[in-house]
Amino acid sequence: MTTETVANEVGKARRRKEDARLITGQTNWTDNITLPGMGYVAFARSPHAHARITSVDLSEAKAAPGVLAVFSGADVAAEQGGLPCAWPVTPDIVMPNHPPMAVDTVRYAGEIVAAVVARDRYAAADAVALIDVSYEPLEPVLDMEAALAEGSVKIHDAGNKSFTWPFANGDIDAAFRDAPIVLERTYRQQRLIPCAMEPRAVVCAPVGDEYTMWSSTQIPHVLRVMLALVTGIPEHNIRVIAPDVGGGFGSKLQVTAEEVLALLLARRLGRPVKWTESRSEGNVAVHHGRDQIQRIRIAADADGRLRGLDVDLLADMGAYLMLVTPGVPLLGAFMFNAIYKMDAYRFACTGVFTTKTPTDAYRGAGRPEATYAIEHIMDDLAAHLGVDPLELRMRNWIKHEEFPFTTIAGLTYDSGNYEAATEKARSLFHYDALRSEQAERAAAGATVRLGIGISTFTEMCGLAPSRILGSLAYAAGGWEHASIRMLPTGKVEVVTGSSAHGQGHETAWSQIVADELGVPFEDIKVLHGDTQVSHRGMDTYGSRSLVVGGTALVVACGKVREKARIIAAGMLEVAPEDLEWDAGRWSVRGDPDQGKAIGEIAFAAFAAHALPDGVEPSLDSDATYDPDNFSFPHGTHLCSVEVDTETGAVKIRSYVAVDDVGVVVNPLIVEGQVHGGIAQGIAQALYEEAAYDSSGNLVTATLADYLLPSAADLPTFTTERTTTPSTGNPLGVKGVGEAGTIASTPAVVNAIIDALRPFGIEDIPMPCTPERVWRAIEAARSARAEGAAQ
């Protein structure tokens, strides 16, 4: 018998299994795949934001050397279907047809108008340059408010409004009527480009009437279903593989034109095809994120107690609705109230079409936008009241003893401890000392001012309970699947429906299963991202993988243990009830030497020579888990900035993040997620913006123009945790993928505003570039000078 015990893996800072291939270049990115006879695809894209296609001349391109085929939209019109939107948020939503390749009208610069398949990527690019498309330009529609105005040029026949989605709870009129304080603000969430480091790529290989697609996707399972629905190819004849995927951040949570067209081209040509996007192509063609105008009103009592919150959003859909475009701002609808108690809440979001790249999920998806607005206006309210912004938050937040708490937005937060996280952050940050220094600098009239920004955030993770998704008109569920395969030698294969693209599931899932089955971490192999291996799944987004997929693992492992118990009882000639489980072994209660390790039981099941009657010769088990509730990570992020009032330059001096993500499976991975999340949120606050010129062309189409922060642009973060286990799942986990991004944008902007409030500045539109900060200071100075002169 074996007596080794396996230590608790959950909670260990295990180094990642994934790293071995990633640090040695033995990776399998989609663009690495080369198949015999493969054609390379390149697309011609519209240079116009809005135009009618009057003619397409492919003749020169077809005659070019190395070209296998060239197609226009008209050539594929009969078979290309429309790209799917799975979230018709209202019954009267306008969901225009979205052809993968434009046939008669283009509605954003970058829309595909023709496709070349050639023998190599250079020949394909050369041939694209020979395609001659004639356009009749139409007026672009670039501004959401102008798009809704009477007489605006119509982007779609049904108009420029897609939907208005309302929500209300409590008596909002009463909350605002006679309120001692009402603040009203309009914030702008600029448009962002996700910029996963791996540009998208897709390879599609036909064999007879079956198709295998490799794609740089977050959602191989959803993609397979959608490809079947869009193309009519039977689902069982489509296999989708997400090999190594180099980041997603929501941008690969999509069913793209390029994927559908790769499938159609492979079918037409009867040979494998590959498409790899360039970065500047990706910046116009990958869906963008954010882009909202947020009108927010808040009503409070004289002591700062919140009475009501009233939010009107305009959300830019771009030219078409993509997979979950309309649902993204709705995820924010439940988060504007954040961690605060109030009497009434009203929300309305109008989705607006513009002639720009479609928007969709980008890290946080609706929740960063909401968190920014509420945390910004909470700071404004504190300034209005003359109280410390942390004090104002304490007066309004849900106290730890009040959980579970049903919020004004209707969600039930299962657990949390905002007091503990805030106290820890405050101490690590040396809050009081920084406040003193800030006051000294202001009193001395220093040119470099100090500002302190606060973000006490929460988010809804673990997307999602299928019933809730259904009630919000989402077309699919939010469950996750896991299978455990016990191999005869005692090793374990774990099949997960989650589809990692950098998160480290191979490591974290191994840790969970090691504890559940008492097998060594090293003996576990995690398989994912191939619909033929992992036949059921809902994939990875919305910080759902651990909360939902991790729980599915736990449930599946429980089934393995119960099967093993029956077989072990037979081996030991005792009743199953007489056995107890400990550290990978069923042993006789009161006689621990009499026992069988899971590996021994697995071999016995494999040999199947002496199994109890009616017992199947397998320990393999699977589980599909659908959560009852979301999970609600929270935290307190504090940021100090130095603002040079002469140049507008902003320097982050310190950044403290205390996150409560529940039980931590791997602290190394959690810390990494928080670091990267904070960096992306800082990027929104200070650096990034997808900017269009007046004719609707994206002027930030390259990484020379779209400013991703480098190592030299970011500070060292101090990250700590508090742990309030989720009560919604057996692991007690909450999810961490989006927390940093949600928290950090308001922390940084609040810090800048805090430094400049003495100048009378209440807002600076993001990104807060030196120029914008400088202009805001100059405008405030002029306004004061004017005021003084009058």
Add this chain to the structure above:
Amino acid sequence: MKVSVTVDGVRYEDDVEPRLLLVHYLRDQAGRTGTPIGCDTTNCGACTVLMNGMSVKSCSVLAVQADGAEITTIQGLANGELHPLQRAFHEEHALQCGYCTPGMIMAAADLLRDNPHPNEHEVREGLEGNLCRCTGYQNIVRAVLKAAGSAEVTT
């Protein structure tokens, strides 16, 4: 045009188009797909390799310019055992999706060749030409400092 290039210790002689980028030569002709491509404007550094010991972004070098050169990619860095930078990136969790990692490690190798004991600021400035979207760079900086044996590894 004919080129003769040594890639990770193996000599290749090929006929290439004059316009062929070194990174495409490495990936498509030499089969060294460990070096990825992250942009088309030389900003991201994912394709960084060593050319005669110095780091270059292989998207901004023509294959013909590498004629006679020795190229080291991420696949040729380990010499029987992991390079100290590879080990440090693993130990310090300096990668998530890993797409920037080959370029980041090769750029860091050149940085340490030039400045064997950099401080944090020097590492951050030295890696300015390599973009990562996952890590926020903190653990990358720690890993480079660790590989350098620098005393100062900040938390």
